[in-house]
Amino acid sequence: MTAIDSGRQIDEARRLYDAGNLDAAAAIFATLAADAAAPDQASAAVGLSVTAERMAQTLLEENAPAEAADLLLQALSVPGVADAARLRVLLGIAHLEMACAEFEVAVEAGPDADTAALAIELLARTLPLRGRDADAETVWRYGLDHQDADLAAQVQMRQDRP
Template sequence: MTSSELETPPLDTARRLAEDGDLEGAAAILTELAADPDGPDRAQAAVGLAVVLEERGDVEGARAAARTALATGHPEFAAQAACHLAQGFEREGRAEQARGAWQAVLGVGTPAYVPLAHLALARLAAEADDYDEAESALRSAAEVAGDDDELRVHAAQQLADLLLERGEPGAAAEVLLEALGSAPPDSVARLRVQLGIAHLELACAEFAQAVDDGGDAATSGLAIELLARTLPLRGRLDDADRVWAYGLDHEDEALAGEVRLRHDRDT
């Protein structure tokens, strides 16, 4: 062994071995470093060991190594270890364990990883149909994004989609308008499309309310036409047919006549 090799830090040697495909050799070095409770490289070595062991198919060993790194409380490598655990649990469909690991990321509190944890917790909450928790997590992700405008926009887009699913287009529009104020140029178009969708949903709600309010025949006929012609833009063809049918068959002959004229313009 040359003098330069003797001077190479063990972590670098382990990394080189792993890159060259010698996972066993890398694991041996990393295991020794991770086992030293007073070693300066313990946290980083434990994370590296978790990755190497997972590549070797030793899932439980990888998790044990990740937990070692997490226990160090290291601001960088403990957070990486918690992410490693969380992602592994998610791949296996173990939502509760994944949620606990993402919460551990929040507990470490490293700014670079906190928004990612909030986004992941929002995803898990949405999958469990806990939309209040998902909304809270997405709002937290946007708040702690710091100078990462792309991440903030990503959180805003997901939050807007969630609010639209919940039938809250007004709240979705507010989120998107705020996001547009600091959006990177390549995100503006996506945000504007979403904002347009929110406005379409708002328009549908207003048209439907105008029909329910029971105005004069001309106004109600226009509201029915606008609602029936807007709904297909949101993929709601069956709903549009029902709106037309409601107007065409209405007991008020004046209203039914108005709707018939508007409907027959396409024929």
């Protein structure tokens, strides 16, 4: 690829990004960022990072953490992607959201008091990490007020420990 081709491609990727066509922009940025010989490799790596971050945040807002995680893993697999630490933090957030969803399903399934109490504790302790303190309180209250006295006692014990 010549410098002119690379320059045209990065300009096209920026245009696509500005137009909101993030998938197409990310594809071009990823191709250029992965090409060690591309004169715009560093700019493409930044463009990929910014695009992936924006896409992941949108997916998280749309309650699609698994898709956000997949997207972030793809971006992180590109050698030299810029702001990898920031993308990894977003990946962690996506995993927290997925964990919360799994804990919630486990609470609802509640096959036994031990498992349900553990799921309630994990969910209630994880939700505040996502700024969902009120939801965490609701989860604790659900466990503490549960009709199964053994479950309620286990939840109380778990809530009382540091």
